[in-house]
Amino acid sequence: MAASAIPYRPHNHDACVAQALADARAICQRHNARLTPTRERVLELIWQSHKPLGAYDVLAVLAEDGHNAAPPTVYRALDFLQQHGLVHRIASLNSFVGCTHAGKSHNGLFLICRGCGNVLELTAPAVAQAVSDAAQAQTFEPEDTVIEVAGLCPRCQADHRDD
Amino acid sequence: MAASAIPYRPHNHDACVAQALADARAICQRHNARLTPTRERVLELIWQSHKPLGAYDVLAVLAEDGHNAAPPTVYRALDFLQQHGLVHRIASLNSFVGCTHAGKSHNGLFLICRGCGNVLELTAPAVAQAVSDAAQAQTFEPEDTVIEVAGLCPRCQADHRDD
DNA sequence: TATGCAAATGTTATAATGTTGCAAATTTTC
DNA sequence: GAAAATTTGCAACATTATAACATTTGCATA
Numbered sequence: 612m613a614a615s616a617i618p619y620r621p622h623n624h625d626a627c628v629a630q631a632l633a634d635a636r637a638i639c640q641r642h643n644a645r646l647t648p649t650r651e652r653v654l655e656l657i658w659q660s661h662k663p664l665g666a667y668d669v670l671a672v673l674a675e676d677g678h679n680a681a682p683p684t685v686y687r688a689l690d691f692l693q694q695h696g697l698v699h700r701i702a703s704l705n706s707f708v709g710c711t712h713a714g715k716s717h718n719g720l721f722l723i724c725r726g727c728g729n730v731l732e733l734t735a736p737a738v739a740q741a742v743s744d745a746a747q748a749q750t751f752e753p754e755d756t757v758i759e760v761a762g763l764c765p766r767c768q769a770d771h772r773d774d
Numbered sequence: 775m776a777a778s779a780i781p782y783r784p785h786n787h788d789a790c791v792a793q794a795l796a797d798a799r800a801i802c803q804r805h806n807a808r809l810t811p812t813r814e815r816v817l818e819l820i821w822q823s824h825k826p827l828g829a830y831d832v833l834a835v836l837a838e839d840g841h842n843a844a845p846p847t848v849y850r851a852l853d854f855l856q857q858h859g860l861v862h863r864i865a866s867l868n869s870f871v872g873c874t875h876a877g878k879s880h881n882g883l884f885l886i887c888r889g890c891g892n893v894l895e896l897t898a899p900a901v902a903q904a905v906s907d908a909a910q911a912q913t914f915e916p917e918d919t920v921i922e923v924a925g926l927c928p929r930c931q932a933d934h935r936d937d
Numbered sequence: 938t939a940t941g942c943a944a945a946t947g948t949t950a951t952a953a954t955g956t957t958g959c960a961a962a963t964t965t966t967c
Numbered sequence: 968g969a970a971a972a973t974t975t976g977c978a979a980c981a982t983t984a985t986a987a988c989a990t991t992t993g994c995a996t997a
Binding site: 808810812813842843844846847850868 | 975976978983
């Protein structure tokens with residue numbers, strides 16, 4: 612799966628997931644971190660689509676799996692995955708999405724479609740630079756940046772015009 | 775209060791609040807919207823500092839006021855204030871801060887100090903333009919943009935070096 | 938292969954945040 | 968002053984997240 616995958620377009624999503632899991636295994640190995648079965652399963656669930664998933668959605672699927680998990684299990688797995696850059700939390704939705712730029716440390720920019728719910732993660736150096744400049748102008752030292760753009764993806768723009 | 779107020783520096787905050795309330799009254803009049811006592815009180819509370827306040831913090835102060843309010847009262851007031859551009863919600867903190875650029879419709883950029891908790895709202899056209907370009911490159915139609923930068927304000931950078 | 942430590946997980950309970958739905962009161966409009 | 972629309976009160980509930988502590992597991996090393 613290319614880093615610039617476009618969730619709005621049809622693609623072989625099984626391959627998408629498989630690649631994400633393979634990447635995750637490699638990254639965890641490099642980090643000397645343990646991608647345990649629970650963590651891997653949570654990552655897999657998060658990746659089941661390009662729509663962000665809530666912690667309790669994950670929890671519900673784990674329950675279907677027969678895994679009698681409680682909230683802390685899921686939150687801990689998500690924390691781990693976030694720390695290793697494998698998933699992102701979408702603050703404006705209280706939910707989580709697989710990172711499509713895994714490995715590189717980054718604060719992505721997220722385009723969130725309010726029509727279909729899909730999220731596209733971008734790396735936008737121009738945006739990062741502009742934010743950095745704005746902070747610097749205030750002598751502010753940025754550590755973590757959240758950029759989430761809600762709107763309509765190409766397909767949903769078209770659908771809306773059909774209404 | 776100037777639009778470029780810097781919460782990190784000492785300023786006459788009473789004047790800050792008074793101006794915000796006066797602005798709010800003017801704006802609501804222009805919008806034909808009713809700034810009822812509850813709404814005005816909530817706005818005043820949100821403005822008590824430049825640190826964002828949670829809905830339940832507001833609720834607690836209302837209770838001290840003797841106002842026996844329930845959560846929906848606060849959330850409704852906050853919704854109203856947001857709709858008229860008088861407060862902003864900080865998604866990464868689940869809390870609310872007074873808008874220092876009231877009147878102009880906008881998506882601000884927020885510099886959130888993890889040391890002191892103060893939030894500075896900026897209008898950064900270069901950032902807005904860069905985000906807009908990035909979205910356009912994906913044929914994405916932006917409607918609402920959240921930009922929240924967590925880090926250290928000038929004063930807290932200095933304090934940290936003293937540690 | 939024992940054993941002991943650190944990391945990970947399980948478990949229970951609870952905190953924090955946000956919403957729904959409906960009835961009562963208030964304000965506006967005619 | 969009566970009808971309509973807006974706002975508020977209120978109770979219940981839904982969702983999201985964390986605290987605290989017990990238990991198990993993986994793994995290095997004696």
